[in-house]
Amino acid sequence: MQFQQLQYFVAVAETRHFTRAAELVHVAQPSLSQQIKALERELGADLFRRARGNITLTDAGEALLPLARRILADADTARHEVQEVAQLRSGRVRLGATPSLCTGLLPDVLRAFHDRYPGVRLLIEEGGSHDLVRELARGALDLALVVLPLPTPSPALTTVELLREDLVVVSSPDAPHPGRGRRAVRIADLEGERLVMFRHGYDLRELTVAACRAEGFEPEFAVEGGEMDAVLGFVRAGLGVAVVPRMVAARSGHGLRVTPLARPGLHRTIALAHRSDVAPPRAARELQGMLLER
Numbered sequence: 624m625q626f627q628q629l630q631y632f633v634a635v636a637e638t639r640h641f642t643r644a645a646e647l648v649h650v651a652q653p654s655l656s657q658q659i660k661a662l663e664r665e666l667g668a669d670l671f672r673r674a675r676g677n678i679t680l681t682d683a684g685e686a687l688l689p690l691a692r693r694i695l696a697d698a699d700t701a702r703h704e705v706q707e708v709a710q711l712r713s714g715r716v717r718l719g720a721t722p723s724l725c726t727g728l729l730p731d732v733l734r735a736f737h738d739r740y741p742g743v744r745l746l747i748e749e750g751g752s753h754d755l756v757r758e759l760a761r762g763a764l765d766l767a768l769v770v771l772p773l774p775t776p777s778p779a780l781t782t783v784e785l786l787r788e789d790l791v792v793v794s795s796p797d798a799p800h801p802g803r804g805r806r807a808v809r810i811a812d813l814e815g816e817r818l819v820m821f822r823h824g825y826d827l828r829e830l831t832v833a834a835c836r837a838e839g840f841e842p843e844f845a846v847e848g849g850e851m852d853a854v855l856g857f858v859r860a861g862l863g864v865a866v867v868p869r870m871v872a873a874r875s876g877h878g879l880r881v882t883p884l885a886r887p888g889l890h891r892t893i894a895l896a897h898r899s900d901v902a903p904p905r906a907a908r909e910l911q912g913m914l915l916e917r
Contacts (some may be wrong), residue, residue, distance in 0.1 A: 626698065628662040629691040631655050632670060636688050639678045689761060696762025703904055714906040715744040719755040719767035721826060722851045724893065727870030728768070728786075732917055736910050743906045751824040756780065759898055765907035768914075770826040771892040782894040785914060789869045790830070790889040793879045795861040800882070807885035810838045817845035817863035819854050826891065831866045834889055855879065 634644035635655070645652040663670055670684035680688065703714050716736075720729060725747065733745060748755070748764060753775070755767040760779055771782065792808045794801050801816055802808035813835060820842070821828040835842040845863035851871065858865050859878040866889065872881045895914055897903050903911060
């Protein structure tokens with residue numbers, strides 16, 4: 624089995640077309656087809672079902688695809704690791720984070736990292752913890768900031784807790800106070816309030832809904848399905864209130880009333896995760912150290 628054959632296999636699997644795959648990897652289509660056939664002979668199984676205008680993966684192809692992607696990702700990481708040795712004058716870090724952390728925690732840390740290592744490219748992927756864990760596992764990310772507990776615990780990942788963050792209630796200054804004038808809002812005070820709610824898969828959505836149900840009521844949504852910036856914008860417009868991380872509220876406080884939650888409140892634990900079987904590249908380890916020291 625050759626590395627190049629795996630590249631060709633993944634290209635065909637992703638394009639579902641031999642000619643487009645050949646264009647993607649810059650090789651003649653007959654040559655790509657020959658290498659795929661050689662790979663199939665080596666493995667003793669067909670990887671594709673070839674029908675006119677319809678290329679699909681066989682069961683063997685489905686089994687090979689995630690492994691091939693991981694092998695290619697690890698090789699790419701190794702290539703970048705070697706390139707970074709010269710005092711981190713080049714290279715990249717592929718960092719995943721939930722949208723709220725991109726808004727609250729990351730800007731200052733990434734600015735400090737960029738000031739120290741201006742030649743290192745920062746590639747940021749936003750997503751929910753479930754999506755980020757999957758991307759880490761297949762080698763598409765070097766590090767990820769996730770919310771604990773993980774949706775699906777994985778022994779293939781190492782996690783280190785970074786911080787425990789309070790959640791607060793944000794509302795429009797022109798709207799009635801969600802706590803009926805009290806300095807702190809109880810979860811029970813949100814009964815009857817119209818909430819601006821994040822999309823499904825958002826950690827904050829599950830946390831807020833679970834807290835409301837624990838108080839014996841089902842939350843009422845004014846708007847749902849937004850990302851962080853959209854949620855804050857809808858709250859500023861007076862459509863409802865939202866429960867957001869304190870760091871996000873502090874950075875986005877213009878045009879918002881910020882009210883703490885009464886004890887015991889709501890909190891979330893942020894952790895830094897990476898694959899257990901592969902050490903992060905040098906540039907990623909430098910960013911990891913800055914995040915842990917913040």
